[in-house]
Amino acid sequence: MNVARLRYWLVKSEPDEYSIDDLAREPGGVTCWDGIRNYQARNFMRDEMAPGDRVLFYHSSCPEPGVAGAAEVARAAYADPTQFDPESRGYDPRSDAGAPRWIAVDLRLSARFQRFVPLAELRRTAGLEKMTLLRRGNRLSVMPVSPSEWRIIERLGSRAR
DNA sequence: GCCAACGTTGGC
DNA sequence: GCCAACGTTGGC
Numbered sequence: 769m770n771v772a773r774l775r776y777w778l779v780k781s782e783p784d785e786y787s788i789d790d791l792a793r794e795p796g797g798v799t800c801w802d803g804i805r806n807y808q809a810r811n812f813m814r815d816e817m818a819p820g821d822r823v824l825f826y827h828s829s830c831p832e833p834g835v836a837g838a839a840e841v842a843r844a845a846y847a848d849p850t851q852f853d854p855e856s857r858g859y860d861p862r863s864d865a866g867a868p869r870w871i872a873v874d875l876r877l878s879a880r881f882q883r884f885v886p887l888a889e890l891r892r893t894a895g896l897e898k899m900t901l902l903r904r905g906n907r908l909s910v911m912p913v914s915p916s917e918w919r920i921i922e923r924l925g926s927r928a929r
Numbered sequence: 930g931c932c933a934a935c936g937t938t939g940g941c
Numbered sequence: 942g943c944c945a946a947c948g949t950t951g952g953c
Binding site: 780782828829830833887905906907909 | 949950951
């Protein structure tokens with residue numbers, strides 16, 4: 769019996785481009801997480817993300833970066849449609865329809881955090897010292913989170929603490 | 930706006 | 942296969 773284990777992730781989004789409020793406005797709270805154009809991030813999504821996996825939704829490149837809420841993987845990897853759309857910012861003329869270079873997953877909002885958890889707070893929270901997000905020079909837009917890191921951050925994001 | 934860090938590209 | 946140049950990311 770192959771019992772898939774739940775994995776934990778963090779995805780970044782610039783709230784000016786797509787915020788957790790935008791996700792909340794989607795029908796069913798579901799969106800196609802497309803436009804990922806980094807091989808390491810793609811490989812995580814393609815090879816390891818599975819429906820049900822939990823995802824932290826992080827706001828980056830904004831006045832106050834931090835974790836805004838939680839989502840889950842609603843659909844496993846499929847070809848990112850934007851790579852074939854010349855009108856899209858994600859257009860990649862080198863990608864072949866028979867062997868798509870880039871993939872997307874679907875994400876579904878679980879809940880906005882009751883309390884936004886700023887990056888500065890993550891940096892001073894015990895137990896998060898090894899988080900990929902906090903590593904110097906880290907630019908990954910999709911990265912794994914350990915179960916204990918997930919627990920700590922979810923607790924920080926809930927009102928009752 | 931600055932700039933460090935990093936990934937990608939392309940000449941050789 | 943090396944590596945310099947370039948573009949992008951993202952915190953500050």
